Amino acid sequence: MSDVEHRVRDLLRRHAAEAPAGATLLTTVRTESRRRARRTRAVVAAAVAVLAGIGVTVPLRLAAGPGTVTVAEPSALTEPSGPVTVTFPLSPAPVDGVVAAPDVRLEAGLPTLSLPMPGGGTATLTVRPTRPAGPVTTPVPVRGVQGFLAGTADAIVWQEGPEQWFELRADPAVPADHLAGFAKSLVATPVTAPAPFTFAVVPAGYAVDNISPGAVTFCPPDLPFDASFVGKITVMLGVTAERSTGRPVDVAGHPGTLTGPQDGYVVLQVDLGDGRLLVVQSAASVPLPEPDLLRFAAGITVTPAATPGRG
Amino acid sequence: MRDFDEFVTVRSAALLRFAYLLTGDRHLAEDLTQEALVRAHRRWHAITGPDGPEPYVRRAILRQYLSWRRRRASTERPVAVVSPVPSRGDLDLAERVVEADEMWTALSALPRSQRAVIVLRYYEDLPDAEIAGLLGCAQATVRVHAFHALHRLRSALSPVPLRRGEP
Numbered sequence: 001m002s003d004v005e006h007r008v009r010d011l012l013r014r015h016a017a018e019a020p021a022g023a024t025l026l027t028t029v030r031t032e033s034r035r036r037a038r039r040t041r042a043v044v045a046a047a048v049a050v051l052a053g054i055g056v057t058v059p060l061r062l063a064a065g066p067g068t069v070t071v072a073e074p075s076a077l078t079e080p081s082g083p084v085t086v087t088f089p090l091s092p093a094p095v096d097g098v099v100a101a102p103d104v105r106l107e108a109g110l111p112t113l114s115l116p117m118p119g120g121g122t123a124t125l126t127v128r129p130t131r132p133a134g135p136v137t138t139p140v141p142v143r144g145v146q147g148f149l150a151g152t153a154d155a156i157v158w159q160e161g162p163e164q165w166f167e168l169r170a171d172p173a174v175p176a177d178h179l180a181g182f183a184k185s186l187v188a189t190p191v192t193a194p195a196p197f198t199f200a201v202v203p204a205g206y207a208v209d210n211i212s213p214g215a216v217t218f219c220p221p222d223l224p225f226d227a228s229f230v231g232k233i234t235v236m237l238g239v240t241a242e243r244s245t246g247r248p249v250d251v252a253g254h255p256g257t258l259t260g261p262q263d264g265y266v267v268l269q270v271d272l273g274d275g276r277l278l279v280v281q282s283a284a285s286v287p288l289p290e291p292d293l294l295r296f297a298a299g300i301t302v303t304p305a306a307t308p309g310r311g
Numbered sequence: 312m313r314d315f316d317e318f319v320t321v322r323s324a325a326l327l328r329f330a331y332l333l334t335g336d337r338h339l340a341e342d343l344t345q346e347a348l349v350r351a352h353r354r355w356h357a358i359t360g361p362d363g364p365e366p367y368v369r370r371a372i373l374r375q376y377l378s379w380r381r382r383r384a385s386t387e388r389p390v391a392v393v394s395p396v397p398s399r400g401d402l403d404l405a406e407r408v409v410e411a412d413e414m415w416t417a418l419s420a421l422p423r424s425q426r427a428v429i430v431l432r433y434y435e436d437l438p439d440a441e442i443a444g445l446l447g448c449a450q451a452t453v454r455v456h457a458f459h460a461l462h463r464l465r466s467a468l469s470p471v472p473l474r475r476g477e478p
Contacts (some may be wrong), residue, residue: 004465005433011414012332012434019324019331020341029345033352062440076374205378221378222424 029159072257075202075291077299084195084202086211088113089127089164091191104193106211109225123170123182127164142180149176151297157181196306197235200299206233213307220286231283233296237306240279243269260284268297278302315355319348322365329369333376333428335419347371374446377423417467425460428453 001009022167086106092099092115103114112123128133138149147158155169156179168179196213206218209225209232218233219225244267246259251270260266261284270278280297282288288296323344340450347368353360358364418426424446431442432453439457443450 002461007414008418008429008461008464009433011418015335015415016328016332016434018337019328020337022323022327022341022344025323025327025341025345025348026316029348029352032345032349036349036353078378138478148412176436204374 001204008285062268063273067099076204076288077296078204080202084197084208084211084216085192086111087190087192088125089160089188089190090125090166090186091189093185093187101190106208108227109207109219117174117178117182119249121170121172121174123168123179125183125186126167128165128167131159131165132167138176140176142183143186147180147183156183158183161238176199182278182307194305195303196237196255198301198303199296200301201231203292203296213305218307223286229281232287233283233288234279234281235300236279237279237302237308238269238279239308240271240275240277243277249294256294258290259295266293268293270297272302276302276308313351318364322368323348323369325370326365326368329435330372330376333372333427335415335430343375344371346375349462350441361416369444370387373427377427377446414464417464421460421463423457427463428456429460 009131019212024094064127086104088102088104088111090113092102100115105112107126110126110128112127115125116121117123132150137168140147142156142158142160143160145158145160145217147156149155150157150167154173155167156176157165157167159165163297165184168183170179171180193211193213201222202208203218205221207225207310208216209219210217210227212227214234215229215230215234218235220231220233223231243257244259246267246269249256249258249268251268254270254272256268256270258266258268262282262285266284266288268280268282270280272278278297280293282293316363326344326347327340328344331337334340334343348373351364351368355364358367386467421429427446428442431437431445432439437445439450439453446453
């Protein structure tokens with residue numbers, strides 16, 4: 001063992017004595033555990049009441065009875081901190097009392113809004129906490145502030161808050177004053193996209209970096225956000241015609257097939273029984289153990305906002 | 312659940328030391344330990360294993376530590392640059408204290424996976440194979456984490472100071 005290693009060992013032993021005593025730990029743990037048990041019962045009761053009232057969605061749940069689950073390790077799954085949705089801070093102004101339905105997504109971790117432009121083409125607006133990378137050139141007035149031409153002069157960027165930079169471009173490209181005019185028509189009313197899926201549990205430590213009506217991606221902690229599915233866990237909605245052969249598994253009473261690892265991925269397909277297929281693709285580089293993969297899939301509810309797509 | 316109470320009473324100090332060395336933060340160490348114990352309490356009778364419940368709780372603490380990014384990111388205070396600090400065998404007591412402080416600071420600046428490897432290897436005395444199992448990575452990755460961590464810690468102990476009176 002080297003000198004540095006000896007010093008590290010001594011350092012850790014010395015600092016271990018500074019750890020808190022935890023005199024009230026047992027009491028705190030028992031209180032918190034009881035509170036969560038009560039909350040779980042209340043949530044389940046409320047969910048049952050709602051489902052009984054509307055009887056619409058098709059939630060998948062593992063039907064594990066007492067004593068049927070042996071937990072040898074802590075799960076790689078955790079409760080989500082909130083719904084997996086995306087909100088964009090601006091929305092189109094109503095025209096004759098009607099608001100056009102924007103397409104709001106999360107792309108590479110950034111909320112994005114797409115809208116048809118008057119006269120044709122599609123405008124895409126992205127919000128981020130810092131100024132978009134790349135040079136900015138000519139000043140352009142936008143929504144009462146000084147914006148700039150960016151990229152190859154096919155986009156405008158402007159700031160509306162301390163951590164709120166917008167970038168607007170159109171496809172096909174239009175002149176900057178057209179973009180600025182379009183930006184002016186937006187109002188500061190947040191718009192939230194309906195969640196395509198809800199999750200009872202999510203992979204611990206992963207962050208959602210893409211949400212679209214057809215797919216949600218969970219990005220591992222050591223991977224930068226991007227718009228791809230590479231190296232991530234992706235939840236998608238497909239159609240049963242796309243179902244591939246594999247090892248049969250049961251997911252909360254629904255027939256599923258498990259394939260891989262193949263081409264760097266393990267793929268779980270769950271037949272929802274209505275022509276749709278729930279697909280969970282887990283990168284082999286960040287494997288979710290099979291029991292957790294099945295439990296993760298069993299906790300997914302496909303909402304009416306989900307549409308079949310391909311990744 | 313009398314055995315749960317007994318487990319917490321007997322083992323909480325060791326668990327808190329483990330969590331504190333991972334985080335370097337007393338409050339966060341308590342949070343992580345409490346959360347791990349709450350989860351263990353809720354499934355106590357289902358936790359099995361030849362070594363009892365402690366491996367489960369330690370893994371839970373470790374997983375939370377490695378995945379706290381989203382919850383704690385706004386409160387983290389990473390150290391961007393590790394200050395070089397004087398060091399050599401004949402330092403006096405005051406210098407050794409300063410050196411230890413700087414090394415502790417350097418430890419806190421390590422990426423979490425590297426720090427976890429250091430704590431598991433040099434405090435828990437676990438072999439690399441077991442650390443790899445806990446972190447869900449290859450043994451080679453553990454060795455790489457340890458190499459980079461030790462390199463950074465070694466950097467915190469250099470350059471060699473020129474003591475007064477030396478050429």
